[in-house]
Amino acid sequence: MTGHSNLIPPVAPLLGTRRLSGGMPWVIAIMTALAMLAMAAALVLTPAATALSGQIAGRATIQIVQPDALVRRADVAELRRLLAEEPYVVAVRSLPEEETARLAERWLGEGLSQSDLPLPALIDVDVVRSDDATMARLGAAVRSGVPEARVIPHAEWLGPVARMMSAIGWIAAAIAAMLISCAAVVAVLAVRAALSAQRPMIDILHLVGATDVQVARLFQRLVARDVMAGAILGAVAAVCLSLLVVWQTRGLVAGLAEGAGGLASVVWILLVPPLVIAVAMLASRIAVIRALGELP
Amino acid sequence: MASGRTSSGDIVRFDNVGLRYGAGTETLSDISFTLTRGGFYFLAGPSGAGKTSLLKLLYLALRPTRGVVTMFGEDLVTLPRNRLPGFRRRIGVVFQDFRLIPHLSAFDNVALPLRIAGVAERDLAAPVGEMLEWVGLGERMHARPVTLSGGEQQRVAIARAVVARPELLVADEPTGNVDPEMAVRLLQLFEGLNRMGTSVVVATHDLHLMNRVPGAQMMRLAKGRLADPTGALRYPPASRYTAAP
Numbered sequence: 188m189t190g191h192s193n194l195i196p197p198v199a200p201l202l203g204t205r206r207l208s209g210g211m212p213w214v215i216a217i218m219t220a221l222a223m224l225a226m227a228a229a230l231v232l233t234p235a236a237t238a239l240s241g242q243i244a245g246r247a248t249i250q251i252v253q254p255d256a257l258v259r260r261a262d263v264a265e266l267r268r269l270l271a272e273e274p275y276v277v278a279v280r281s282l283p284e285e286e287t288a289r290l291a292e293r294w295l296g297e298g299l300s301q302s303d304l305p306l307p308a309l310i311d312v313d314v315v316r317s318d319d320a321t322m323a324r325l326g327a328a329v330r331s332g333v334p335e336a337r338v339i340p341h342a343e344w345l346g347p348v349a350r351m352m353s354a355i356g357w358i359a360a361a362i363a364a365m366l367i368s369c370a371a372v373v374a375v376l377a378v379r380a381a382l383s384a385q386r387p388m389i390d391i392l393h394l395v396g397a398t399d400v401q402v403a404r405l406f407q408r409l410v411a412r413d414v415m416a417g418a419i420l421g422a423v424a425a426v427c428l429s430l431l432v433v434w435q436t437r438g439l440v441a442g443l444a445e446g447a448g449g450l451a452s453v454v455w456i457l458l459v460p461p462l463v464i465a466v467a468m469l470a471s472r473i474a475v476i477r478a479l480g481e482l483p
Numbered sequence: 484m485a486s487g488r489t490s491s492g493d494i495v496r497f498d499n500v501g502l503r504y505g506a507g508t509e510t511l512s513d514i515s516f517t518l519t520r521g522g523f524y525f526l527a528g529p530s531g532a533g534k535t536s537l538l539k540l541l542y543l544a545l546r547p548t549r550g551v552v553t554m555f556g557e558d559l560v561t562l563p564r565n566r567l568p569g570f571r572r573r574i575g576v577v578f579q580d581f582r583l584i585p586h587l588s589a590f591d592n593v594a595l596p597l598r599i600a601g602v603a604e605r606d607l608a609a610p611v612g613e614m615l616e617w618v619g620l621g622e623r624m625h626a627r628p629v630t631l632s633g634g635e636q637q638r639v640a641i642a643r644a645v646v647a648r649p650e651l652l653v654a655d656e657p658t659g660n661v662d663p664e665m666a667v668r669l670l671q672l673f674e675g676l677n678r679m680g681t682s683v684v685v686a687t688h689d690l691h692l693m694n695r696v697p698g699a700q701m702m703r704l705a706k707g708r709l710a711d712p713t714g715a716l717r718y719p720p721a722s723r724y725t726a727a728p
């Protein structure tokens with residue numbers, strides 16, 4: 188009789204209901220699905236942005252606009268010779284003229300000949316570091332040899348793109364975190380409503396000697412059912428939706444996902460539903476214990 | 484034998500207790516009495532006198548707004564909240580409004596205090612069944628409260644109050660809804676429990692009932708004050724069953 192059990196056996200639904208409130212599993216499901224999708228976006232975009240930054244860092248293209256093909260070729264040769272002597276230059280690659288023409292064709296259409304339109308010569312340069320000082324030295328060296336050549340660092344035009352991808356990635360991660368917190372808030376609100384609806388029951392249980400922990404367990408069971416149902420439903424929805432998106436945009440996603448962590452990303456995304464369950468359960472448990480502690 | 488102020492035979496002691504609901508006047512004022520272990524008490528008084536309020540203090544649904552309440556040898560006013568369940572498990576309560584759990588059967592309602600106290604499922608059937616037999620509801624074990632009459636519900640409430648063999652039984656008008664014959668039977672149940680050592684406090688209007696328990700003490704409340712002209716409630720002689728030889 189003095190045994191201090193923490194669980195009232197669930198012989199019958201002591202609270203007279205097996206559900207907390209009608210809407211909660213649906214809300215949790217939606218939040219879980221959105222959190223998983225946001226997490227997926229974060230896991231694809233952030234590494235992709237990092238990869239892109241790595242690719243563009245320390246790269247520049249030198250452009251020589253010179254209508255006379257002979258002079259242009261001489262300029263290219265001069266620059267190649269000159270750059271080979273610069274200590275901070277790692278690699279130099281001049282784009283063959285046919286390749287430049289092919290590039291131009293994409294924009295200007297086929298059938299252009301070298302003589303019709305003077306195409307610029309392009310030289311790709313890799314330098315050891317991508318800081319402004321190095322780029323300035325490169326620029327000075329190039330101008331000293333061929334004054335009309337222009338140095339275009341890749342970071343100048345791809346940098347903002349990489350930064351935006353990275354920012355969107357972090358925003359998506361923050362959204363995932365907020366959605367998980369929202370799921371917890373929903374669980375807390377639902378359990379509070381249940382507590383006030385069940386107040387007479389709680390009084391009886393207390394007066395016949397139930398501890399707060401025992402009473403809280405009864406509500407925990409209700410919360411657990413609803414939160415789990417919602418999280419699983421949301422997870423299934425999110426997985427189906429992602430598979431659909433991946434299938435629809437095979438090429439792009441494959442390209443982006445190369446930078447992402449592959450299996451590790453999938454594990455992170457699949458961690459969202461258990462995280463929703465854990466956070467919601469913990470928050471509602473604290474809410475119940477606190478609310479019970481305020482009763483006489 | 485002297486009736487000491489803090490005799491070990493005391494189960495409950497009130498000292499100048501006052502109770503106020505909200506901001507109004509005091510519902511109970513200057514209540515002082517001692518209940519001896521094994522005693523049988525009737526609490527009488529007109530409607531609105533504060534009987535239920537006093538019982539609420541006894542079954543720990545309320546704490547007094549002033550004064551000192553000592554129960555089972557401990558000061559209840561300063562008792563931390565997390566120790567209340569342990570105390571409440573030693574007290575059986577018959578509420579004036581029964582307070583059965585509507586979606587549980589009579590059996591499950593009566594089994595509730597045992598389950599809360601951690602009694603194993605296989606050990607429930609015997610005491611619960613016996614208690615329901617005693618109150619004449621052995622046949623209605625699986626009925627829900629709504630399908631029971633007022634008197635039947637009251638008997639389920641009584642069975643629930645006594646099933647865990649509490650040290651203190653507090654009953655608020657426990658015979659208000661039953662016929663005189665059943666009232667006597669229920670009183671016998673209380674007396675039987677009392678003989679096994681349970682202290683009993685029964686609030687009632689029924690003078691007839693009070694006369695049936697020889698040696699029971701009378702507590703009379705009027706307008707929130709306890710009449711104790713002889714001082715016997717405050718400084719009781721040794722109780723009937725623990726009397727010195």
Ligand SMILES: Nc1ncnc2c1ncn2[C@@H]1O[C@H](COP(=O)(O)OP(=O)(O)OP(=O)(O)O)[C@@H](O)[C@H]1O
Pocket residue numbers: 504510528529530531532533534535536537579
């Ligand atoms: N929860 C409450 N809040 C405010 N006032 C209350 C509350 N409960 C009781 N009272 C007041 O306290 C007084 C005593 O009520 P109580 O229920 O203790 O009387 P009682 O003696 O049990 O009456 P009865 O014989 O009708 O059951 C009444 O005037 C009542 O209005």
Ligand SMILES: [Mg+2]
Pocket residue numbers: 534535536579655
């Ligand atoms: Mg009353």
